Amino acid sequence: MSDVLIPARELxxxxxxWLDAEALLDRPxxxxxxxxxxxxxxxxxxxLADRLFLPHFKDADRHEPWVDADGQVHVxxxxxxxxxxYASLGLPGAGFSPELGGMGLPALIVSASLAxxxxxxxxxxxxxxLTMGNARLLATFGNAAQIAAFARPQIEGSxxxxxxxxxPQAGSGLGDVRTRATADGDDxxxxxxxxxxxxxxxxxxxxxxTRDIVHLVLAKIPADDGALPEGTxxxxxxxxxxxxxxxxERNDVSGAGLNHKMGYRxxxxxxxxxxxxxxxxxxxxxxxxxLVGEEGQGLQLMFQMMNEARINVGLGAAAAAxxxxxxxxxxxxxxxxxxxxxxxxxxxxxxxIIEHPDVQRMLLTQKAYAEGALALVLYCAKLVxxxxxxxxxxxxxxxxxxxxxxxxxxWGVAANDLAIQVHGGYGYTRDFDVEQLYRDNRLNPIHxxxxxxxxxxxxxxxxxxxxxxxxxELGDRxxxxxxxxxGHPALAEWxxxxxxxxxxxxxxxxxFRSADPVRVLANATxxxxxxxxxxxxWLWLDMAVTAIAVxxxxxxxxxxxxxxxxxxxxxxxxNALVWLSFSRSLSxxxxxxxxxxx
Numbered sequence: 001m002s003d004v005l006i007p008a009r010e011l012x013x014x015x016x017x018w019l020d021a022e023a024l025l026d027r028p029x030x031x032x033x034x035x036x037x038x039x040x041x042x043x044x045x046x047x048l049a050d051r052l053f054l055p056h057f058k059d060a061d062r063h064e065p066w067v068d069a070d071g072q073v074h075v076x077x078x079x080x081x082x083x084x085x086y087a088s089l090g091l092p093g094a095g096f097s098p099e100l101g102g103m104g105l106p107a108l109i110v111s112a113s114l115a116x117x118x119x120x121x122x123x124x125x126x127x128x129x130l131t132m133g134n135a136r137l138l139a140t141f142g143n144a145a146q147i148a149a150f151a152r153p154q155i156e157g158s159x160x161x162x163x164x165x166x167x168p169q170a171g172s173g174l175g176d177v178r179t180r181a182t183a184d185g186d187d188x189x190x191x192x193x194x195x196x197x198x199x200x201x202x203x204x205x206x207x208x209x210t211r212d213i214v215h216l217v218l219a220k221i222p223a224d225d226g227a228l229p230e231g232t233x234x235x236x237x238x239x240x241x242x243x244x245x246x247x248x249e250r251n252d253v254s255g256a257g258l259n260h261k262m263g264y265r266x267x268x269x270x271x272x273x274x275x276x277x278x279x280x281x282x283x284x285x286x287x288x289x290x291l292v293g294e295e296g297q298g299l300q301l302m303f304q305m306m307n308e309a310r311i312n313v314g315l316g317a318a319a320a321a322x323x324x325x326x327x328x329x330x331x332x333x334x335x336x337x338x339x340x341x342x343x344x345x346x347x348x349x350x351x352x353i354i355e356h357p358d359v360q361r362m363l364l365t366q367k368a369y370a371e372g373a374l375a376l377v378l379y380c381a382k383l384v385x386x387x388x389x390x391x392x393x394x395x396x397x398x399x400x401x402x403x404x405x406x407x408x409x410x411w412g413v414a415a416n417d418l419a420i421q422v423h424g425g426y427g428y429t430r431d432f433d434v435e436q437l438y439r440d441n442r443l444n445p446i447h448x449x450x451x452x453x454x455x456x457x458x459x460x461x462x463x464x465x466x467x468x469x470x471x472x473e474l475g476d477r478x479x480x481x482x483x484x485x486x487g488h489p490a491l492a493e494w495x496x497x498x499x500x501x502x503x504x505x506x507x508x509x510x511x512f513r514s515a516d517p518v519r520v521l522a523n524a525t526x527x528x529x530x531x532x533x534x535x536x537x538w539l540w541l542d543m544a545v546t547a548i549a550v551x552x553x554x555x556x557x558x559x560x561x562x563x564x565x566x567x568x569x570x571x572x573x574x575n576a577l578v579w580l581s582f583s584r585s586l587s588x589x590x591x592x593x594x595x596x597x598x
Contacts, residue, residue, distance in 0.1 A: 002050045004326040004433070005119045006319065006374070009557055011042060011112050014375060018546045019382050024106040027389075029097075038109050044089060045113040052082040053120035060123050060266030061436050065207065065258055071278070073206040073255050073268050079124050080209040086117070087157020092128050092135075096155050100139055100147070111315055111381035115374065118319035122440045123266030127160050127204050129312050133305040134161030134216055138239065141293045141301050145189045149245045150214045159212040163305055164199040164240075164272065171200075172453055174299060175231045179219035179274060181238055181289065189245070193238060194286030195219050196275030198256070205270030206242075206255035213242040215253065216305065217274070217289060218298050229296075237298035238289035240274070244281055252279040252287040263440035306448065310405035311380050313447045318373035320441040321412035324419035325366040327434050331423055332359050353422070362418045368564045368572065369415040372536045373408035375543060380404045392473040399462045399470030400535065402454035407532035409444035410451060416441050455524035458531065463509060464517070471509075474535075478502050481542045488548060490562065494541050494569045501534045504577055508584040515586055522591035523583040530579035537573045540565040 015021040016035070025033050056078035065075045086092065095110040096102025110132075117125040135154035139147055153159035170176040179197025186192060195217060199205070206213065217238045220228040228234065244251055252275050259269040277285035293301050332354035340351055353359045380400055387394035416438040420427035428435050445451050462470060478498065485495040508527070512520045540561075547561035 004323050005116055014378055017550055018543055024385050045116045049116040049120040052085055053117050053124055057121045064265045065268040075207045079266055083209055092157040093155040101155050107384040108381045115319045118316040119323045122316050123264045126267040131161040133308040137305045143190055150239050159214055160210050161214040162202050162204045164202055164215050164217040166201045167198055168200045177218055181219040181221050189290045191291040193289050195289050199272040202270045202272050203267050205272045207268045215240040232299050235298035236295050237292045237301050239292055240287050240289035249281045250279045251281050254278045263443045307401050310401055310448045313444050314404040314408040315377045317408035317412035317441055317444040318377050320437050321370035321415035324416040324434050324437045325370045328419040328422040362422050364567050366415040366418050368568045369411040373412055375539045377404050395470035396473040402458040403532045403535055406451045406454040413441050452525055455528035459524040459527050460521055478538050484545045485541055497569050504580050508580045511584050519586045526579045527583040530576040533576035540568045
């Protein structure tokens with residue numbers, strides 16, 4: 001396998017040593033799986049990612065999707081070839097039950113598999129990532145006919161799926177959605193509607209990879225007077241295929257243009273027009289769609305897919321950061337330049353730049369960010385597996401979801417920035433992959449809600465309006481990790497620092513509860529940064545304790561985990577205290593700026 005993807009030793013440590021994936025395989029419903037079958041899936045994933053996803057990484061960036069005279073969007077043929085092979089191996093259904101045609105693997109294993117494809121090509125992996133979330137929503141909330149017509153083809157890989165939320169005028173303000181759904185009778189698939197409107201920023205909105213594309217669309221059903229309900233409570237959810245099932249008529253959904261992005265260029269990103277009359281399904285204009293769930297439940301149902309996508313955006317950010325780190329590491333070992341300071345800059349000729357302290361600092365920072373981000377997202381994937389049986393774990397997952405999206409996205413980009421720096425002048429040329437990885441990853445702080453929106457979700461909804469169960473569970477787990485570290489002298493200092501940071505967090509939240517909510521939320525992003533760094537510090541300490549147990553088998557891996565943990569506590573965790581202190585100050589430095597000064 002290419003040495004720029006995620007090494008098996010890294011995933012083995014995370015899955016089997018640290019997260020105890022064996023325990024997930026002992027649960028009911030996992031009788032057909034053991035470590036051997038899981039390793040086979042992961043090895044297959046790494047091999048396919050290396051063989052068919054990685055080779056077109058740069059080609060997909062150079063040759064963006066394009067639109068022909070008939071309005072059909074085309075993508076690089078190698079993308080379609082890779083996804084056909086992905087589907088033929090049953091990987092789109094890896095996380096679905098055998099009753100739906102899937103493998104029934106735990107979410108943790110599915111995420112580890114998907115991480116390899118994301119490391120190889122974020123743009124190509126985006127198609128199945130969205131499709132799996134689409135199919136899972138339909139399998140959860142759709143009726144039996146909708147599951148058969150729309151979820152199963154996605155699970156088997158013969159169709160791909162999207163999520164259609166934003167509109168040109170609405171962006172993240174979903175209460176301002178203006179796509180209209182007018183009743184059009186009932187049939188075997190449920191309540192049928194005709195949709196008219198526009199959807200913007202739709203990844204995978206049109207392409208020629210599969211014949212059919214299943215859109216999940218947020219829209220509003222008008223009142224008797226024709227007026228659309230205001231706010232998010234009036235939003236409903238509809239399944240709108242590109243081709244109608246059965247007769248195979250073309251639905252009235254058309255690509256109105258492509259958005260040309262700085263990264264993820266192989267993922268077609270479209271403005272979609274619904275109901276413009278270009279096609280006449282069932283003899284009339286209007287995109288035909290079927291209501292999923294009940295009227296007004298649209299946003300509530302869509303949150304399942306949105307939350308899954310948030311975690312997967314974090315996974316992609318971690319994978320891109322990890323690959324950038326691997327490129328930088330390989331380059332630093334091979335590039336000869338400069339003389340060691342310890343030898344006074346004399347004899348011996350140039351040395352590999354990995355021997356220079358500042359390069360080591362940059363590599364260690366990347367390692368701490370990339371491996372910490374991957375650990376965070378895989379930890380959350382395990383919580384997905386546990387949430388049905390563990391209410392406290394479900395609360396913790398809800399609390400950590402905005403962090404799992406934003407922390408890898410923000411610090412993964414920082415890792416990619418350092419990968420360019422390690423390469424020096426070569427790093428920002430298109431001849432080396434790290435500049436594209438940076439561009440690809442820079443989209444992730446915006447994908448599925450900006451960092452500011454994640455901060456408002458964490459602080460406003462999860463911390464201040466929540467019942468405290470998630471915070472209590474987080475505190476219990478942090479204390480358990482501290483107790484595990486207490487018996488190891490090399491980690492005792494970090495155990496104390498972690499508990500101090502936890503106390504600072506508790507003090508900050510206590511201040512917030514008696515303060516003006518507007519002032520509190522004005523600095524929510526600083527709180528998110530501090531909270532996220534504390535969470536990743538906890539996970540680094542937990543991994544460092546686990547690494548002690550594998551020292552005899554893999555001393556280099558164990559030493560690497562412990563050094564990265566030390567780096568994070570010495571160089572990164574102090575920033576968390578600064579951010580928490582600033583948010584606790586309730587500063588109005590940015591909240592009440594006169595707009596005339598800009």
